[in-house]
Amino acid sequence: MASVADNLTMALRKQIGAKLNVLLLRFFDQNKSGEILSRVTNDLDKITETLQTGLLKLLVAIGTIVGSLAVMFYYDVLLTIIFLVFMAICIIITRMLAGKNLKYAAFRQETLGTLTGIVEEYYTGRNVIKAYNHEKESMEQVCANTELNRKATQKADFLTNSVNPLIRLITRLSQAVIAVIAGTSMLKGTMSVGVVQAFFQYVNQTAEPLTQASYMINTIQSALASAERTFELLDSEEEIADTKTPVVLNRAKGTISFEHVSFGYDSSKLLMKDISFTVKPGQKIAVVGSTGAGKTTLINLLMRFYEVNSGKILVDGISSVDMTRQGLRQNFGMVLQDTWLFGGTIAENIAYGKPDATREEIVAAAKAAKVDYFIRTMPQGYDTMLDNEGGNLSVGQRQLLTIARVFLCNPPILILDEATSSVDTRTEKEINKAMQELMNGRTSFVIAHRLSTIRDADIILFMENGNIIEQGNHQELLIGNCETGLQA
Ligand SMILES: Nc1ncnc2c1ncn2[C@@H]1O[C@H](COP(=O)(O)OP(=O)(O)O)[C@@H](O)[C@H]1O
Ligand SMILES: [Mg+2]
Known part of the structure; x- marks a missing residue:
């Protein structure tokens, strides 16, 4: 998985490198170089980092969930449906959080881009900044933007990390409900102890991957937000392509x-x-x-x-x-x-x-x-x-x-x-x-x-x-x- 992510990043980097050569000069007139730099470095790194850790876990989790559900259906349809209801709630919550996460992650990357742009600008203008005694103001601007970035990062991190406890709480609730219903059936004698025990084990086995999957889906929003910024660059208007049948002028006379x-x-x-x-x-x-x-x-x-x-x-x-x-x-x-x-x-x-x-x-x-x-x-x-x-x-x-x-x-x-x-x-x-x-x-x-x-x-x-x-x-x-x- 690490090599998949690395190869993907390399492919993207190559594409961006080629793109930077054919972008309209107007693009560079209009965008800060630090901002562009941030998209090429920070955003790409974020994509790699997330894909490396996240994607494999997500796939394993989904596999486990599907397998366990199949066995659960085999043991008891009604209990499985109850579990599915709780799972649906998890999915709804995950989707809601993922939407928010995408927004926050995009904002975090944007603030990081702005910060990189400002730092680059101040770095190249350091002599002028000193000459006008603007060190303090520049420092304050950098600090203000760092603070903005911190807040955005904190929000995004809080949201991502609140997924785990939330989903876990819901899966535990589902276990409690299933325990009560299965227990009652057992007392009535419609279910054997063995089936209840086996079913419960599968519920348990599904709960953790469900939490993991939900967490990973939210983490991957970071990669999506960064990917969007990268693709924005890749989709920017290009120079008109060179003509397919160029006239070759080896050494002009000079008219x-x-x-x-x-x-x-x-x-x-x-x-x-x-x-x-x-x-x-x-x-x-x-x-x-x-x-x-x-x-x-x-x-x-x-x-x-x-x-x-x-x-x-x-x-x-x-x-x-x-x-x-x-x-x-x-x-x-x-x-x-x-x-x-x-x-x-x-x-x-x-x-x-x-x-x-x-x-x-x-x-x-x-x-x-x-x-x-x-x-x-x-x-x-x-x-x-x-x-x-x-x-x-x-x-x-x-x-x-x-x-x-x-x-x-x-x-x-x-x-x-x-x-x-x-x-x-x-x-x-x-x-x-x-x-x-x-x-x-x-x-x-x-x-x-x-x-x-x-x-x-x-x-x-x-x-x-x-x-x-x-x-x-x-x-x-x-x-x-x-x-x-x-x-x-
Ligand atoms: N990259 C640019 N984007 C937008 N306007 C520009 C750009 N470069 C120059 N201009 C504008 O075009 C005009 C002519 O600029 P320029 O050709 O650089 O003048 P100069 O005769 O001093 O070389 C100026 O008014 C300037 O503001
Ligand atoms: Mg000039």
Whole structure:
């Protein structure tokens, strides 16, 4: 039984793992990561735990009850019917309690999920919490949620554990009633001592499994409540599946066009309305606009992180929905404002997009990103392990590592979303030199605020409120739109 439960959990974990990869990004926008984590860990554990202990006992109990009842019928029908009446009462009570138990167990798991979410949030924001002297408030919030969880657990536990004495009381009552009736029949001489004795033994033998079964049915509600939460995750909306007959684009030339693209994060509210532009291979596109103008959104659509509401995005003339997501994304190299490094060596982190890269290639990429010198000052050089997502590096250093990562992949299309926003001006100048080289012959989308970037661009897309309000090169925009503030 233990292995059945373990295998079931493993199957569920695999399903969830696959599911997390195809969930809509909106799902992650809307749910706390700690909450999702709790469903994948706590809830699954609860299912395993309950099934391991409960299911076998339940099956044995039901078997014993059915067998004993058959023999009881053989000895005396009337007494068996009386016993069945009491059994029916037990079943009714069990069902009532089970319904309540399901509700309480679901609530307990929900509070546990919330608690995990809060702890995760506070853990990642610990510096801000300290900076604003919010330790006490955070602690209080954690305590309040722990208390909520305790109460919910207590209620659920009380209910589960009250099943045993309750059912036992009823089975004992049934024994008393049967004893009186059987005793009277015995005195009247209609029943032999042997039959009464045998019947009684069977009643006794049925009572305990009945209690057990009832208890187990109630315990299993915990697993059901958790299973429901797990399946809720498994039933969440998925990305549209990749097309069955994808066009393969091994290495794009780099023509990109947006054709009447409309998009909104919330389907009821459009952010972008009817965007169109075309860039030729090797062109450098500067995307400018104030914070919240929709620059990152444009990139999100280009990478197909979100689906457009209408219109088309074409890469080399092929609509991005006619390719697999993998096929599309392998043509892009992306450096973002938020860096993501994983627990591994620096070399492994640089080689993330090309795991079979040689050490020479990795070093060359690091040199190009101007991070080689810094890596050599680390205790183990390229083999230095990064703690907790690069927690032992500065933001700028982390950014340089992700830039090296793109250098190594050598993709035909580049996306730099405020990629150098966290490095100093001197390093930025150096990187820009390297970037210039990298951008040579590649279509590059650059979101940056430096004038130099904008001036060198072949096309400037000027965005506001999700829409492109001007496009052209620096000269054209300068002449046409002194009021846009671009010339500053
Ligand atoms: N994941 C998201 N879910 C909902 N709205 C979003 C999301 N990301 C961005 N937005 C909204 O879309 C608008 C454009 O954001 P963004 O493209 O990130 O701007 P920026 O030009 O600063 O990169 C903003 O108003 C922002 O609130
Ligand atoms: Mg942005």
